[in-house]
Amino acid sequence: MYIIVVGGGKVGYYLAKELVEEGHEVLVMEKDPVKAERIAEELGDISLRGDGCEASIMEMAGFGRADMVIAVTGDDEDNLVVCQVAKAKFNVPRAVARINNPKNEEIFKKLGIDTTVSATAAILAQIEQELPTHPLIPLLTLKGGGLEIVEVKVPENSAVVGKRISDILLPQQSLIALIVDEDGVPRVPKSDTVVRAGDELMAVTRTENEDALRSVLTAHATFGPYGPIDSQGR
Secondary structure (H helix, E strand, C coil): EEEEECCHHHHHHHHHHHHHHCCCHHHECCCCHHHHHHHHHHHCCCEEECCCHHHHHHHHCCCCHHHHHEEECHHHHHHHHHHHHHHCCCCEEEEEEEEEHHHHHHHHCCCCCCCEEEEHHHHHHHHHHCCCCEEEEEEEEEEECCCCEEEECCCCCCCCCEHHHHHHCCCCCCEEEEEEECCEECCCCCCCCCCCCCEEEEEEHHHHHHHHHHHHHHCCEECCCCEEECCCCC
């Protein structure tokens, strides 16, 4: 594959190094002459000094034959411009953008960027796994459909504890795809599978339904005269 990396900082340098070692044809575009020279000295003649946001420089770099463009500068706006021009003007099959501010992720997706990578969001996700105040953790955004794979740990007092999968009323376009019990044993759920306290549920849902899914799976059970009443009034 011919892969163009825009941004020759630490991320771009080590990314290019790994890609070269895997046998890919790689070009790194970098405005800073010192960084561009370092890449040339240490990785070989794979650097091009120039602004990766300029169409003329992109043409010189061979964007028209690139299989993938990866924008990893320290500026989200630059990364967005690179990816948009790569796809709109040069028809690059796949564009990947580094995001420094996680709040920009939704904008990038709406503007057609294939893949976004946020180190900040990844670190926060790892932290949230250790915090009981975050019962639902987004794991992966699925391309093109507004769907996410999320992880939910079922608390002991949840209304769904002891219920069969078929008896749980999930939000529209949501499903439970995998259950991992407290011993780390995975199970593919069936309609009669019973949810237990401490189970980790891997679910697929639409992004806008995250809050509703969290409410269904983690809401506390209440008790009426004939026993527990779940969050769905049953």
